[in-house]
Amino acid sequence: MQIQGVLQRQLELRHQQRRHRSLSVPTAVHDFSGNDYLGLSQHPQVRDAFQQGVQQWGTGSGSSPLVAGYQTPHAYLRRQLSEWLERDNVLLFSSGFGANQCTMRALAPLYGRVLLDRLSHASLLDGVREQRHWKRFAHNDAVHAKKLLNPDATNLIVTESLFSMDGDSAPLHELAALDADLWVDDAHGLGIVGVDGRSAASQLSQTQGPLITATFGKALGVMGAALVGTDSVIDYLVNYGREFIYSTAFPAAQAVAVSAAIKIVQSAEGARLRQQLDTNVALFSELTERVNIPLGTSQHAIQTLVVGSDANVMNIGVALNSQGFKCGTIRPPTVPEGTARLRITLTAQHKEADIRAFVAALADCYQRLTETEVV
Secondary structure: OOOOOHHHHHHHHHHHHOOOOOOOOOOOOOOOOOOOHHHHHHHHHHHHHHHHHHHHHHOOOOOHHHHHOOOOHHHHHHHHHHHHOOOEEEEEEEOHHHHHHHHHHHHHHHHEEEEOOOOOOOOHHHHHOOOOOOEEOOOOOOHHHHHHHOOOOEEEEEOOOOOOOOOOOHHHHHHOOOOOOOEOOOOOOOOOOHHHHHHHHHHHOOOOEEEEEEOEEEEEEEOOOOEEEEEHHHHHHHHHHHHHHOOOOHHHHHHHHHHHHHHHOOOOHHHHHHHHHHHHHHHHHHHHHHHHOOOOOOOOEEEEEEOOOHHHHHHHHHHHOOOOEEEEEEOOOOOOOOEEEEEOOOOOOHOOOOOOHHHHHHHHHHHHHHHHOOO
């Protein structure tokens, strides 16, 4: 390749920064890194639904939704989501990234100003960068967002319900009270937060929060996503959303599995799983406080331990992995410079003994770090 030298230089820079990424199959016994918060990816009903869906509908949709890829399970899932989240309509996507990019690229040019939370997901930032009329407001700061509104134009405010790198929640009611349309990326809240796991939809009416991104690869345990909103927005995206129009629809069998997961979340079992998750989070917080591990302020499944340098976080990650534990080792540019961190996620499937053992290992690694900290 003619750019081989450029590629090698850029990759070498990542190595020098200790920010090089590579794919590997996890070897740790205990996973504290994933987003399967309720354990539904391994739930018998969800697995059986996927298998039955494959038997009936095959392994792929075969086409884009507007050609021949839109099938009965897709239509059912749309109605199910619409009723559950109390919104007019739903459009399905193969990923949350695709849903966010499609929606942002289609809708942002129609607004006079678009405001994004400083810590908004990369999919939202990538979707809006080509626009000139967007700004970022200070993280979770509704007062700052208000100052940035354009009083002479239409405004769109974009935030997340539960932020993926800090585990903190957005001030949805304060943002919804501003003179703007509100779009909530509900990737990490859906299924585990709010009444019946409805998250942002349980806190805001459609009038207050007309747009929600609902992803299926976190608490629902499958894959894919949806943009949930008004009839007019969904109709517009069907006609102008390029990622939707020109992408193959995800398999109908996948839609069957997502529908099964939603039914579990809505059930008494779903309530028990959310309670178990809350119990596990509380135990983890109590144990880490006892051993003076300075976690962030999150009260949710996502817990963070900021350690500063990239070298520090990688060293702790390797040490934990050697003891059979895996958690996220997050470095810039995913997070701001100087805030490399362990991203620890609790699930309803973690056992008390596993949590206690993990905290003991974490305390040992953190103590050794503070004694011989890499500058």
